[in-house]
Ligand code: AMP
C-alpha cells in the first residue's frame with residue numbers, strides 16, 4: 001500500500017466505495033463521477049502507478065484483464081469501452097492504475 005493513495009485506501013476499506021466485484025487480485029467499484037450509465041473502475045489490489053508500470057508485471061496485468069472480463073460478465077455488458085488514462089495531460093488524476101469500464105450509452109469516436 002502506498003501512502004496517500006486514494007485507491008489503496010479503497011482497497012483497504014479505509015475509504016468507502018460502492019463495490020461491484022472483488023477477487024484475490026482486483027476490486028471494482030462505481031466511479032464517483034460517472035461519465036456513462038455504467039462507469040466502473042477496475043483496480044489491482046497491488047499499488048502500481050500506471051499502465052506503463054503495469055506492463056512490467058505480467059501477473060497483475062493478466063489479473064486486471066480477468067477482472068475487467070468478470071465485471072463485464074457479471075454486469076451483462078456486451079458493448080463497453082475500457083479506458084486507461086496515463087499521465088495528467090491525458091486525464092489521469094489517481095496514480096494507482098485503473099481501467100474505466102463505460103457502458104449504457106452510445107460511445108462516440110474519436111474520444112475527447
Ligand atoms: P483518472 O482521472 O483516469 O485517474 O480516474 C480517476 C477516477 O476516479 C475519476 O473518474 C474519478 O471520478 C474517480 N474517483 C475519484 N475519487 C473516487 C472515489 N472516492 N470513489 C470512486 N471513484 C472516485
Ligand code: ZN
Pocket residue numbers: 001002005006007008009046047048095096
Ligand atoms: Zn495505490
